[in-house]
Amino acid sequence: MMVIPWLLLLEMGLYASSFVCGIVAASSLTIVQGSFGGLCMLYGTVTHNSSSDSILVQTSSSPSLCYFVSAISVCVAVFCFSISLYWIYTCCLDGGVNRERVWLNMTLVVCGVFLFFLLVTGCVLKVGRDSLCDSVLHAVPNVTRCEQAQSRTWISPYTGTQFYTGLYNAGTAVWVNFFFWILIGILVVIQRGQGSDSRRMTPSETERLFPGQAQQQ
Numbered sequence: 001m002m003v004i005p006w007l008l009l010l011e012m013g014l015y016a017s018s019f020v021c022g023i024v025a026a027s028s029l030t031i032v033q034g035s036f037g038g039l040c041m042l043y044g045t046v047t048h049n050s051s052s053d054s055i056l057v058q059t060s061s062s063p064s065l066c067y068f069v070s071a072i073s074v075c076v077a078v079f080c081f082s083i084s085l086y087w088i089y090t091c092c093l094d095g096g097v098n099r100e101r102v103w104l105n106m107t108l109v110v111c112g113v114f115l116f117f118l119l120v121t122g123c124v125l126k127v128g129r130d131s132l133c134d135s136v137l138h139a140v141p142n143v144t145r146c147e148q149a150q151s152r153t154w155i156s157p158y159t160g161t162q163f164y165t166g167l168y169n170a171g172t173a174v175w176v177n178f179f180f181w182i183l184i185g186i187l188v189v190i191q192r193g194q195g196s197d198s199r200r201m202t203p204s205e206t207e208r209l210f211p212g213q214a215q216q217q
Contacts, residue, residue, distance in 0.1 A: 021177035022077030032166035040066035042128025045135040125171035
């Protein structure tokens with residue numbers, strides 16, 4: 001039975017964890033968006049109806065903003081799922097592990113792209129949620145923390161019973177995913193360096209560089 005390199009095993013574990021984070025982020029944001037009838041509440045504002053003591057949505061962002069955040073998380077999850085299946089097939093069925101330098105370089109490029117978009121989506125979720133919470137704290141009386149507004153009445157058809165929890169979970173999942181991809185990049189760099197070292201120490205190259213020493217041996 002073939003022994004899988006421990007660095008590759010660790011990398012595959014990070015891919016699996018990143019897949020879970022991507023699904024959590026996309027699903028949490030989608031649930032929040034659905035509870036507001038498809039409105040994207042990132043950077044949104046609310047008002048308070050004093051007669052019914054209920055919260056009303058005043059403004060919202062374009063739905064494409066939430067679709068963008070969800071799409072990035074889904075793309076990362078799909079890539080992690082696909083690359084995990086590929087390595088499982090390679091290790092179990094193909095009978096060998098061969099990581100060429102060009103594939104390691106491509107993985108680093110993908111890692112850099114994902115880190116950039118995860119950073120953007122993480123900032124959008126954090127700033128957008130804080131902007132919404134500032135509006136809630138200023139507009140709704142007797143609310144000192146944003147999550148307290150989840151227990152208040154929202155004017156139909158909107159239900160904000162889990163809006164803060166959903167946005168918080170989505171943001172946390174994105175930042176954890178960002179950290180995982182930093183670790184993946186570090187692992188790929190280490191494996192890339194190990195590949196260079198192994199090539200540098202091949203006997204054929206040593207004989208060509210030091211023919212006198214090879215003849216003495």
